[in-house]
Amino acid sequence: MKVGFKLFAEGFGPREIVDQAIRAEQAGFDFVEISDHFHPWLFSHGHSGFAWSMLAAIAERTDRVGLATGVTCPILRVHPAIVAQAAATTAILSEGRFTLGLGAGERLNEHVVGEGWPNATRRHEMLREAIQIIRLLWSGGYHSYDGRYLTLEDAQVFDLPDESPPIIVAAGGEEAVLLAAEMGDGMFCTEPSKTLSRIYGDTGGTGPRYAEVPLAWATNEGDALDSARDMFRFALTGWKVQSELPNPVNFEAASALVNRDAMRDVFGYGPDPDRHLEVVREFASAGFDHLCLINAGPDPAGFFDFFERELYEPIRNMGVSPI
Numbered sequence: 001m002k003v004g005f006k007l008f009a010e011g012f013g014p015r016e017i018v019d020q021a022i023r024a025e026q027a028g029f030d031f032v033e034i035s036d037h038f039h040p041w042l043f044s045h046g047h048s049g050f051a052w053s054m055l056a057a058i059a060e061r062t063d064r065v066g067l068a069t070g071v072t073c074p075i076l077r078v079h080p081a082i083v084a085q086a087a088a089t090t091a092i093l094s095e096g097r098f099t100l101g102l103g104a105g106e107r108l109n110e111h112v113v114g115e116g117w118p119n120a121t122r123r124h125e126m127l128r129e130a131i132q133i134i135r136l137l138w139s140g141g142y143h144s145y146d147g148r149y150l151t152l153e154d155a156q157v158f159d160l161p162d163e164s165p166p167i168i169v170a171a172g173g174e175e176a177v178l179l180a181a182e183m184g185d186g187m188f189c190t191e192p193s194k195t196l197s198r199i200y201g202d203t204g205g206t207g208p209r210y211a212e213v214p215l216a217w218a219t220n221e222g223d224a225l226d227s228a229r230d231m232f233r234f235a236l237t238g239w240k241v242q243s244e245l246p247n248p249v250n251f252e253a254a255s256a257l258v259n260r261d262a263m264r265d266v267f268g269y270g271p272d273p274d275r276h277l278e279v280v281r282e283f284a285s286a287g288f289d290h291l292c293l294i295n296a297g298p299d300p301a302g303f304f305d306f307f308e309r310e311l312y313e314p315i316r317n318m319g320v321s322p323i
Contacts, residue, residue, distance in 0.1 A: 001284065003315050004031040004292035006070065006212055007054075010040035011231055012300075014049035014057075020300055021058040024065060027304045028312050031066030032058065033101065033212075033292045038077060038109040041234040042255075043248045052086045059094035066097045070212070070292065071170045071188060073105030075123060077113050080130035081155050084137040091161035101188050101210070102131065103170030106243045108251075120243070124175055126150060131167060131183045138164040168210055172239040174199055181205035189288070190235075197287035197323045211288040213280055214267045216296040217303040221270035225260045228267045228296040233258040236266065267296065273310035280315055287323035291315070 005024040007017050021032045036051040055067055067090065074080040083100070091098040104123035111117055118126065129147040136143045137157045145152035169184035171177040172191075177199045180187040186207030187200045197209055214232065218224035233255040234242065245251055263269070268276035283291055293311075295303040 001316060001318055001320060002030040002208070002290045003028075003312075004033050004066070004068070004210075004290065005029045006292050006294040007032050007034040008231070008294070008296075009035040009051060009054065010037060010042075010045040010048050013047050014054050017049065017054050018057045018061060021054075021065065021067075022061055023301075023304050025062045027308050029065060029293075029307075031068055031097075031099070031290070031292070033068040033070035033210075034058075036069045036072040038112050040248055041108070041251050043252060044230060045248075052090065055090050055098070056093055059090060059097070062094075064097075066099060067094050068099040068168070068210075069101045070210075071101035071103040071168075073103055073110055074130040074134065075105060075126040075150070076110040076115050077105075080133040080150065081137060081152055081157075083130070084134040085157050085159075087134070087165055088138065088157050088160050091163075091165045092159060096161060096163060098165045099168055100134075100165045101168045101170060102127065102184075103188070104176065104243075107246050108242075108248075111246050117244075117246075120173075121175070122149070124179055127169075128179060128183060131169075134167070135164070166207070168208070171196055171200070172243075177205075178203055186210060186290075190239075192282040192286040192288070194286045194323060201287075201323055208290045209288040210290040210292060211283045211286075212292045212294055213283050214294050214296065215276050215279065215303075216263070216267045216269040217271070217276070217306050218269075218297045218299060219271050219302070222260075224269040224271075224297050225263050225267075227298040228263040228269060229258065229260055231296040232267075232294070233263070236262055269297075271306075273306070273314070276311060277314050277318075280311075281318065284318050285321045287321055289320045 166185035169180035216228035268279035
């Protein structure tokens with residue numbers, strides 16, 4: 001079992017994100033995963049720094065912990081050629097510790113360049129082409145590509161790592177799982193879905209299965225649940241909503257009626273480690289072997305101490321169920 005920490009770049013400024021990554025390495029996490037967004041989900045989050053700048057700083061200020069994007073959309077806001085170059089540079093700076101998480105994106109971030117928002121099927125076709133372009137550029141030399149949706153003209157990435165970073169493909173439904181199995185080196189999910197995990201394996205996926213585990217630590221349950229609602233109520237709207245709404249104001253409206261009880265049903269919360277471990281086990285039981293812990297609680301420093309004291313060993317010893 002590999003254990004990661006979610007760097008929630010919408011909720012903290014860039015310097016704090018780098019500091020949290022350093023603390024995560026000290027606490028024993030195997031990897032950190034960072035959001036790659038242009039906008040935050042909610043106005044109250046107040047931040048959304050440039051992921052690649054933060055990754056460069058983290059690479060230089062850490063020695064062991066893995067780095068990953070969770071996840072980058074390479075089809076509209078950023079061309080896959082730029083993603084290929086950014087990922088290659090980050091892999092070099094981190095001396096091989098980088099993993100490129102890719103997904104079909106959300107309107108929230110991608111509409112800002114004024115190119116419209118394709119339907120889900122087209123977005124997945126575009127993602128397929130983007131992955132082909134990235135791998136082509138990572139193979140070295142000059143390349144061109146003329147796809148149905150994306151093009152590349154006579155381009156070369158000159159600084160390449162000795163080994164290309166693994167590509168982990170985000171999957172919220174069967175169509176994306178099939179793409180992850182075919183084109184990726186692993187799969188990334190945000191729910192403990194045995195179905196998605198099983199489809200991934202049954203269709204040829206052999207790589208790691210990443211998932212984000214929702215936790216909210218605080219010294220009392222009420223503070224934990226209130227903080228979880230403040231930070232992550234947008235996530236309970238469901239992926240079909242999350243991928244389609246254009247701005248934070250829309251997410252504020254869509255999540256206004258999400259209450260504390262709704263957070264209680266999804267998050268591990270409060271001071272009791274057993275409640276947190278119960279949620280972690282849901283993901284392990286669904287076959288996920290790279291678990292990225294979210295802390296939606298009000299005290300990041302306290303969460304790191306709690307992880308070291310109460311969660312590190314139990315999660316390390318937790319078995320991953322075969323699917």
